[in-house]
Amino acid sequence: MAMYHLSLFFCSTLIVVWLVSSVDSIAVPSSNCYVIDNSSYIYDFTEWIGFPFEYSQKDSDLVVRFCKDVESRSQMGYVDFGRYEPSLYFIASSGSGNFVQEFHSGDLTNCELHSFDKMGRTAQVNIFCGRCSDRETCKEKRGCVCSVSYDGTMCRVLVELAISCGHRGSRVFEGFTVGFHPRSWEVVYNGMTQMGFEKPYHEFSFGTDQTIVSLYLTAISTLSNLVGKPSFEVNPSKGLEVKLSGSGAKGSPPTTLSPTILNVNWRCDKANSSPYEVVFTIPIDGYEPIKFSLTKTCEYDQERGSDATRGWATFGVLSCVFIVLASIFCCAGFVYKIRVEHQRGLDALPGITVLSACLEAVTGSELGYSRADTLNGSFVNSTSWDSLPVTEQATQRTGERKYGSM
Template identity: 60%
Template sequence: MSARYYIGVCSLHLPLFTALINVLLQAIEMNAIAVPSSNCYVFDNSSHIIDFSSWVGQPFEYEGKDSDLVVRFCKDVENRSQMGYVDFGRFDKFNSFVSGSGHANFVQDYYYGDLTSCEQSHDKLGRTALVNVICGSCLNGQCKGGLGCICNITYESNCRVIVDLAIPCANQGPRVFKGFTVGFHPRSWEIVYNGLTQLGFEKPHRAFSFSTEQTSVALYMTAIASLSSSIQKPIIQVYPENGLEVKVSGSGATGSYPTTLSPSMLMIDWRCYVVRDIPYEVNVTIPVADYEPISFFLTKMCEKRQDVQGDSTKGWATFGILSCIFIVVASLFCCGGFVYKARVQGQRGIDALPGMALLSACLETVTGAGPSYPRAEGINSGLVSEASWDHPPSSSNSQRTWTPTDKNYGSI
């Protein structure tokens, strides 16, 4: 009895457990690879991102005979002595932090140090430093464990120093599709830059929401041509599902491969049907073969309901179609009536047009004028009066005297 009850409970909870796993996997897939909070990150040789943001400013000191060299990780390199500090370069967002080769896993460049006696050195950048980052311990076995140490320093000149720094490197992050950008213009990258989702779009932000009046957004995608064929069709997810209608179009929606010379466009048309105080969340996920998917969030405010596009012109379209039908039918009717009256009734000219008799009657009624055709009596009377004097008087009327009429028609 208890065994059957246990099996029944397990079979009941199995679908719920499966649904929960699917939801968790979906949530993991929707997470965007956001740009780190600092510029102290690097891509290894396999395009995996390694974030060193927690190491910013961490000091590593190397004691020398006359001076000490201090490396403040992702910040600057200093030479400290009794004479004071000498800056050998600073690290900022324009400095390079790239993967290395040989004994160095990564390489950092520090520029714009002190200019004293180094005004013309290294492209007029002042004192500079090159830091070779070694993951693990030094080759000579120094500084095992802990936060690491400086293994060796080499002064190429008074203006440049090379430092070997050993630290325990962080674990590899997701594999990033470098060279991929998404922006609001063909040559911009406000949303995604170098495969990393920029701050403001890595998760829903009310401050970055689009207004209700903006019914469409155009996104331009570019990628390295050699890897653009790995990009797949985007996936759109809306939360909540009801209340905001989202439609995508453009070359980016059909799976067109974007390049730096020919960006693909992804058009997002959205309409508000349910008013909501909290913005709607639209998650755009672009799968990439052999890489983590590109994911970012767009938010849309719905302060009022929006009509469906085309409702305002639907009435005019109907009117235009009916007008065309009426014109075609009227033309066929006129042509048919004209042919019938001309062939059957023998009418010619304007009289053969259908409706001319009715139009003429209406015009006569409005103007109040009678028929414009002369009456037969008038025509005959004129002919009789003009021709009556041409006939000579008969013999029976010979006694009558002929008197000319008052009108003068000339001498006969």
């Protein structure tokens, strides 16, 4: 019985691990026809673009082409109430509905004096998932227009639309970005992995010589503590050495004012005909993890630059130690020489000569001291010096051997 429970626990653990490891990245949809609800779950309506929802009544004949435009039809022809505004996409509704679509830059005819900033007619479509606000059920499978109301003074139409929203997607960690600069988001924007980094692309690969890539992570400050420590997997598993460093690698909370840095240090240990893929996973408490891919080409094997640097550093330290020890021995010998000469009553000038030679040997340069014979030769009778002809004085100066600058 115990073995049965143990095997059951082992199997369930494997299932959980498989489910966690099989979570794909939340990639940005291929179109602008998507929306994130008030609970941060994403709905992708890419397949619905242009689908018509018609509304025919005595006082109105209107059609909403999903994520495209809104038009009113009459005997005078079509009246455009705006086109889908890409900059707004979908937004979650703050009223009784679920979502809101905005349409702008419609016809300007008869709206020159009323339309805001002469931008033409506009439309607002309030979307309900399931039934209309009056609980009426649509006969069509995808949905229907529940009601239409016009605002003549604002040249605006308000449409209530009920649709079958379908299955919601993953929960998005909104406000989270990953970019190659502190204020950019080429890799991840608003919690969704951007095109080019959701899977390997040869054209997005980094070159062999680029051994480090820095990524900057930002998040909303109130939610920054939910960001965990990143991890990575390399495919193929051997041939590319990858190490992470920086504040982002430690799991420090990123904010918009203080981004964290994730340094990716990678080196090609083995050349490969196809790029290496590095899949990064950043866990988010309560949300789907952030996943993105970076690829690197390895056209040749790279030497271990760290070993070469370490060798030069060791050589420099040993050289400094040798110079210090040589200086100590020379100074000790000089002090000993001076003390012995003082005890014997000898002249101290030979000690200076010893010190000069010692320091010249250590530093490799000549010092600004004259040699002993020059110092001794300086004690010349001033009368005989003055009595020498000018040419002989010049010859005497030239004959002196000075070292260093005076």
